[in-house]
Amino acid sequence: MKIVENIGKKVFSIISEGIIRETHNSIPQCYYVSGELGYGKTTLLHRIKEKFESQNFQPIYIDCLLHPIPNEEKMEEYLHSVTDHKRAILLIDEAHILLNTWSNQELSKLRALIYSPGAPIIVFVGNRVTKIFTEYSAPLYNSILLLTLDKLADTDIIGIVDNICGSKCIKHEDIINIVNSLEPSPLIATLCAKAVKEGYKEEKDIKHQVLSFFDDLYRKELSLLSPVQLLIVTTLLKAQTPCLLSKIAKDTQLKNSDITSQIKRLKERNLVEVIKRQPKKSLYEIKSKLFTKWYKNS
Numbered sequence: 001m002k003i004v005e006n007i008g009k010k011v012f013s014i015i016s017e018g019i020i021r022e023t024h025n026s027i028p029q030c031y032y033v034s035g036e037l038g039y040g041k042t043t044l045l046h047r048i049k050e051k052f053e054s055q056n057f058q059p060i061y062i063d064c065l066l067h068p069i070p071n072e073e074k075m076e077e078y079l080h081s082v083t084d085h086k087r088a089i090l091l092i093d094e095a096h097i098l099l100n101t102w103s104n105q106e107l108s109k110l111r112a113l114i115y116s117p118g119a120p121i122i123v124f125v126g127n128r129v130t131k132i133f134t135e136y137s138a139p140l141y142n143s144i145l146l147l148t149l150d151k152l153a154d155t156d157i158i159g160i161v162d163n164i165c166g167s168k169c170i171k172h173e174d175i176i177n178i179v180n181s182l183e184p185s186p187l188i189a190t191l192c193a194k195a196v197k198e199g200y201k202e203e204k205d206i207k208h209q210v211l212s213f214f215d216d217l218y219r220k221e222l223s224l225l226s227p228v229q230l231l232i233v234t235t236l237l238k239a240q241t242p243c244l245l246s247k248i249a250k251d252t253q254l255k256n257s258d259i260t261s262q263i264k265r266l267k268e269r270n271l272v273e274v275i276k277r278q279p280k281k282s283l284y285e286i287k288s289k290l291f292t293k294w295y296k297n298s
Contacts, residue, residue: 008035008044011147015044016051018145019121024056024087028121030114032095034129035149037290038187041125044149045091048123057121058086064094071102072109079120088120096126099140100268107132107139114143128270151184160189165197178203182210183290211290211297218294221271228254229262233271233286237295242275242283 011033018029035041049059060079062069069075069092079088092098099107113119122144129146132138152160157179158172175192182188188210195209225233235251236243248259263284266272273287286292 008033008040008149011149012044012047014145014147015048015123019048019052019057019089022087022121025118027115027117028119030122030124030144031147032124032126032129032133032144033147033149034126036127036183036185036288038183038185039149039151040186041127041149042093043186045093045123045125048089049091052089056086057089058083059089059091061091062093064092064097068101069098071106072113075110076113087118090120090122092122092124094126095124096128096130096270099124099126099130099132104139111139111143152179152186152189154180156186157184157189160186161193161196164190164193170196170201174203178206182207182293188290207293208297211294214290214294215298218291218298221291226262228258229266232259232262233266234295236272236284236286237292239285240292240296242285244281244283248284 015031015033018031022028033041033044045061049061053059060083069078075090079090102110114122124144129148132140133144133146135141154176157176161170161172161175175196179189179192182192191210191213192206195206198209200206200209222230222233231252231254232248235248239247239251245256245259248254249256252259263272263274267274270287271291273285275283275285
């Protein structure tokens, strides 16, 4: 439990202290917590739920991947049906799905809701901060406190590994290097520790075990792409390094205009990242380094 409490400790404290300050009829402070896969976003929401469900609040957890909320009106209807005269704390997992499918009109209604006295305290978590929070003209600009889950410190990696498989299974320096080379997240540290506990000692074997965990996830991600998007993504995955538009065009035999239009969609899906250099010299790469490492491993 101590290890779990150390994951996202700073963000958990900020949100918990903020919720404690809320009164029954206050205008709520709402939050959006971003973090990559395996950084403890869902764990954070369940910790908040556990902390406040026995107090004068009613925490409600919703996973948008499993139960999408179609619009703001349906959200209000749902809240009225499940709340019991307590201040609601709405804990929304995979929130980027919800926020990217609602119209600007629906998001404006959501903004009006969260500026109402006694409205639900909403904690969104998602894998990225969407433009509806950062662009000046966007519906939710400057309306929600943006927070980010940090990478694990080396001491936290050691703590997770020791907690799972003991301190004598592998050198701390070695396991730290393996975790950091993949992704210094709670999930990766846990998977590495489980591989060590199962008897794997060599770095390549531990990495293979960890990356195999993501087979279903990343294969599904690839299956959801259009043929052109799949061609671009696999080209970037094979390259393993940032690519110029000219290289992508050469390797895929696609027109520049077709590539840039599809990359815009891939950016929206949080798959591709653009590194600005100078005009017409941008570089493109797969955003998740873990995805790239998985592809090389598989």
